[in-house]
Amino acid sequence: MSAVEIRELVKSYGRNGPLILKSLNLSIRPGEFTVLVGPSGCGKTTLLRLIAGLEEVTAGEIRMHGKVVNDLPPAGRDIGMVFQDYALYPHMSVRQNLSFGLQQRDLPKAEIEARIAEAAGLLGLTEFLERKPAQLSGGQRQRVAIGRALVKRPKIFLFDEPLSNLDAQLRSRTRVEIADLHRRFKSTSIYVTHDQVEAMTLADQIVLMERGRIRQVGTPEQVYERPANRFVAGFIGTPGMNFLEGEVVESKEGATGFRFHGMGERSAQTIRFALGEAPRGMTQADGRAVIGLRAEKIMMAEPSRGDIVARVSLLEPHGHETHVLAEVAPGLTWTLRVTGRVSLSAGDLIGLRFKRNDVHWFAADEEGERIDFDFLPTPKREISPPSVTYH
Ligand SMILES: Nc1ncnc2c1ncn2[C@@H]1O[C@H](COP(=O)(O)OP(=O)(O)OP(=O)(O)O)[C@@H](O)[C@H]1O
Numbered sequence: 511m512s513a514v515e516i517r518e519l520v521k522s523y524g525r526n527g528p529l530i531l532k533s534l535n536l537s538i539r540p541g542e543f544t545v546l547v548g549p550s551g552c553g554k555t556t557l558l559r560l561i562a563g564l565e566e567v568t569a570g571e572i573r574m575h576g577k578v579v580n581d582l583p584p585a586g587r588d589i590g591m592v593f594q595d596y597a598l599y600p601h602m603s604v605r606q607n608l609s610f611g612l613q614q615r616d617l618p619k620a621e622i623e624a625r626i627a628e629a630a631g632l633l634g635l636t637e638f639l640e641r642k643p644a645q646l647s648g649g650q651r652q653r654v655a656i657g658r659a660l661v662k663r664p665k666i667f668l669f670d671e672p673l674s675n676l677d678a679q680l681r682s683r684t685r686v687e688i689a690d691l692h693r694r695f696k697s698t699s700i701y702v703t704h705d706q707v708e709a710m711t712l713a714d715q716i717v718l719m720e721r722g723r724i725r726q727v728g729t730p731e732q733v734y735e736r737p738a739n740r741f742v743a744g745f746i747g748t749p750g751m752n753f754l755e756g757e758v759v760e761s762k763e764g765a766t767g768f769r770f771h772g773m774g775e776r777s778a779q780t781i782r783f784a785l786g787e788a789p790r791g792m793t794q795a796d797g798r799a800v801i802g803l804r805a806e807k808i809m810m811a812e813p814s815r816g817d818i819v820a821r822v823s824l825l826e827p828h829g830h831e832t833h834v835l836a837e838v839a840p841g842l843t844w845t846l847r848v849t850g851r852v853s854l855s856a857g858d859l860i861g862l863r864f865k866r867n868d869v870h871w872f873a874a875d876e877e878g879e880r881i882d883f884d885f886l887p888t889p890k891r892e893i894s895p896p897s898v899t900y901h
């Protein structure tokens with residue numbers, strides 16, 4: 511049985527307000543760590559608040575452990591919520607902040623003391639129990655907010671960007687703590703973040719939302735390696751996937767050409783795919799498609815040896831690697847990742863090479879769904895690393 515089951519969930523504010531959530535379906539297994547990601551305003555917080563019972567459902571159903579909870583108040587749902595802004599009581603000590611929710615539940619005093627001691631120990635807060643929130647650092651306050659959810663021992667944890675106020679170091683330390691807590695308590699967790707590292711490292715399953723819709727649910731590997739559509743492919747990954755729209759032409763023998771207007775001397779370029787290396791039947795639709803390539807799957811070569819000719823527009827040193835931004839078509843920039851430093855300059859022409867197996871295919875329409883097909887490799891086309899590299 512799912513810990514949380516969401517069916518055809520719809521939310522709008524006010525009677526004729528726009529649809530903020532558009533018929534969501536989602537299933538979360540007990541003990542699973544689910545991460546919600548998506549652009550600002552896509553409905554992540556709204557979804558959490560509906561699950562918590564802080565907002566009313568417009569249509570559809572929320573079930574917890576099999577029971578419909580649509581009309582249950584937050585206190586009846588056995589959840590602990592950690593907000594981005596901590597929402598601590600400023601006039602109470604850390605100890606009082608931690609015990610507040612428990613006193614309301616009429617737990618025995620000794621039990622409350624024991625839970626506070628355990629949570630404080632786990633979160634490194636023991637020495638701060640008598641302090642007020644204002645006397646704590648941001649990271650300590652954040653841990654109090656997590657502790658307050660923890661002492662309730664809820665079946666389900668909801669986190670809304672809990673680490674976004676922390677500096678980079680504290681953020682990664684607290685991320686590890688959250689992962690540890692989850693390993694120990696195995697509570698079902700739903701976690702909203704803008705941080706891809708958090709999403710990829712913490713999640714059992716990632717839910718990608720766009721404008722009130724769920725565009726893919728999958729493991730971190732699935733959403734990275736087999737994105738269901740262009741939105742997911744572009745959103746996941748730093749940088750996101752590189753895209754190129756073009757016209758698909760097929761020969762009688764089954765080879766496919768992907769034509770686009772590129773850079774270089776001949777602006778009309780064609781990327782050749784042998785039989786089995788590209789989806790078939792594309793020309794029966796309108797003949798257009800979008801190909802996608804991850805930055806790390808693209809190799810640089812001399813312009814004459816590339817699958818695509820591109821013009822370097824910017825170099826971004828990241829220390830351990832350099833991002834090379836290059837124009838592959840007028841106004842269309844791709845990002846490549848090169849280990850170490852490169853001696854290229856803006857304006858240089860370079861060739862880009864890639865294995866046909868690394869190409870993702872998407873529909874050219876607005877939905878941009880992934881086009882799946884059985885890739886049949888033709889050994890002679892295997893590409894070895896380019897003979898010329900730039901240093
Ligand atoms: N009380 C409200 N009344 C009307 N509209 C609202 C209300 N709360 C949120 N919205 C709208 O609902 C949409 C989704 O908001 P939500 O806060 O869920 O986004 P989010 O994905 O959490 O974004 P962010 O990443 O910026 O936190 C937004 O367009 C927002 O303006």
Ligand SMILES: [Mg+2]
Nearest residue numbers: 554555556670
């Ligand atoms: Mg939000």
